[in-house]
Amino acid sequence: MxxxxxxxxxxxxxxxxxxxxxxxxxxxxxxxxxxxxxxxEAKREAAAKVPVDRNARQLSGGGPVTADHREIDPASGQQKGYIVLRPDERAKGFVRPFRDAYRHLKCGKITTMSRDIAETYARDPEFYTGTFCTTCRGHFPVGADGEFTWYEMDGAEGPKVGT
Ligand SMILES: [Zn+2]
Structure with a gap:
């Protein structure tokens, strides 16, 4: 060669x-x-066997639940405060993937949420009955018949928020 x-x-x-x-x-x-x-999936199944203590609650960002937390701030349309599960309760495990953004089906726009609210959804998907849309500046229902779908981390359209 x-x-x-x-x-x-x-x-x-x-x-x-x-x-x-x-x-x-x-x-x-x-x-x-x-x-x-x-x-x-195995972690979610294990977490689902640990009952959620919905009394383990605080305000998003920390601090005890206040009587006036549901008052609406006219500037933003948001409540003064939002209830979340306490960190020790959230640490018991998520029964759904962590997701922190959803699409409002009425306007098509995405709203992102704080980590403690997102973790509350992951720990207890039916904890909330409604949620906020930053475009419509109002609260609308979640759940199987609700107005929101998850915006997955990879940009895919996920299942209904609150299911
Ligand atoms: Zn909207």
């Missing part, structure tokens, strides 16, 4: 070795994704 032929053969061999290694990495990455999905 000439030097050119040998060099070509060595290059082809290295490329083939790299392609085989890439396939191993890609196959392993798919296994990790599948295993993670299974683990998260």
């Amino acid at each position: 000439t030097e050119l032929e040998q060099a070509q053969a060595a290059y082809d061999s290295a490329v083939a070795e790299r392609a085989a290694a890439d396939k191993i990495v890609n196959d392993a990455a798919k296994k990790v994704i599948a295993a993670k999905r299974r683990l998260e």
Whole structure:
């Protein structure tokens, strides 16, 4: 073989070795994704067996629930405060994936929420009966017949908020 032929053969061999290694990495990455999905589902099933204590509540951002928290701030249309489950209750496990944004089906716009409200939904999907739309500046129903769907972390349209 000439030097050119040998060099070509060595290059082809290295490329083939790299392609085989890439396939191993890609196959392993798919296994990790599948295993993670299974683990998260198992965690949600385990969390669902721990009853939610809805009395373990506080205001979003911290502090005890105040008598006037439902008063509407005329500037924003939002309540003075929103109730969430306490951190120790949320730490017992999520029964739904963590999601912090939803779409209002009436206007099509996305609203994002604070972490403690999002975690309350994940721990106890039916905790709230309604939620806020920042575009419509008002509160509307959630649940199976509600007006909101989850906006998934990858941008996909998720199930109804409150289910
Ligand atoms: Zn809206």
